[in-house]
Amino acid sequence: MTSIDRRRALRTGAGAAVAGALATGCAGTGPASTGSRQPAAPPPETPRPAAPSGGPHARTAPTARRFPGQPAEITHGPRDRDRVALTFHGHGDPATARAVLAEAERAGARITVLAVGSWLDQHPDLARRILDGGHDLGNHTQSHLTITDMDEADAQAEIVRCARRLRALTGSIGSWFRPSRTQHSTPLITRLAQRAGYPHVLSYDLDSLDSTSPGATAVTRTVTGQIRRGSVVSLHFGYADTVAALPALLDDLDRRGLRAVTTTELLS
Numbered sequence: 410m411t412s413i414d415r416r417r418a419l420r421t422g423a424g425a426a427v428a429g430a431l432a433t434g435c436a437g438t439g440p441a442s443t444g445s446r447q448p449a450a451p452p453p454e455t456p457r458p459a460a461p462s463g464g465p466h467a468r469t470a471p472t473a474r475r476f477p478g479q480p481a482e483i484t485h486g487p488r489d490r491d492r493v494a495l496t497f498h499g500h501g502d503p504a505t506a507r508a509v510l511a512e513a514e515r516a517g518a519r520i521t522v523l524a525v526g527s528w529l530d531q532h533p534d535l536a537r538r539i540l541d542g543g544h545d546l547g548n549h550t551q552s553h554l555t556i557t558d559m560d561e562a563d564a565q566a567e568i569v570r571c572a573r574r575l576r577a578l579t580g581s582i583g584s585w586f587r588p589s590r591t592q593h594s595t596p597l598i599t600r601l602a603q604r605a606g607y608p609h610v611l612s613y614d615l616d617s618l619d620s621t622s623p624g625a626t627a628v629t630r631t632v633t634g635q636i637r638r639g640s641v642v643s644l645h646f647g648y649a650d651t652v653a654a655l656p657a658l659l660d661d662l663d664r665r666g667l668r669a670v671t672t673t674e675l676l677s
Contacts, residue, residue, distance in 0.1 A: 501647015547585030
């Protein structure tokens with residue numbers, strides 16, 4: 410039996426569980442926050458580390474690290490290795506998040522989750538769930554507002570508040586920072602992220618467009634039609650199309666010999 414056949418057999422048995430999770434209502438859950446603009450926070454400080462939650466086998470939370478030779482804004486990894494990074498904006502219905510994590514893990518894939526701080530406020534258990542699955546966990550601002558429209562104080566507060574939330578939950582500010590509602594950083598945002606402890610800002614070179622809810626087939630076609638060695642793919646937790654697209658997407662990677670790894674592994 411081939412690896413793809415074994416994977417499909419596992420998915421057949423797990424399909425009912427995933428469908429049950431999604432039945433709780435996740436379609437149309439957008440990544441935008443409806444909260445009001447937050448007041449500026451005081452200048453960054455190094456929070457006192459909190460003991461990570463979880464049992465004795467809980468994975469130690471990795472922290473942001475510098476990758477020599479990589480730019481301040483990373484859009485992709487090395488093009489000479491059979492690795493890609495599937496990165497997910499962490500927001501939306503928690504059932505879709507758990508379904509994505511379960512599907513990735515059944516396929517032996519590891520992903521990168523850039524979590525919104527307000528989402529972690531509502532679902533704090535998901536921080537440890539992500540880490541215990543062997544995935545990267547990072548910062549996608551506190552409120553998921555358009556960070557490029559903010560002044561320096563408010564933008565800084567968005568980064569720092571989410572970093573503090575991550576540290577309180579996991580003992581680390583997270584592996585990566587990704588700006589909210591923009592593909593690319595600005596010199597100011599990059600500087601503020603570095604001040605908060607993130608040597609690099611994580612962008613991407615392939616947008617799955619799953620947030621437009623085009624249907625699972627379209628999501629799969631977009632990714633498989635453009636992905637190549639070293640690609641960093643932008644995906645979202647909050648959409649049923651994304652969960653439905655993953656089996657075919659991961660099968661395609663397997664056929665090509667491409668391994669889905671965390672962004673940290675992609676660059677290591």
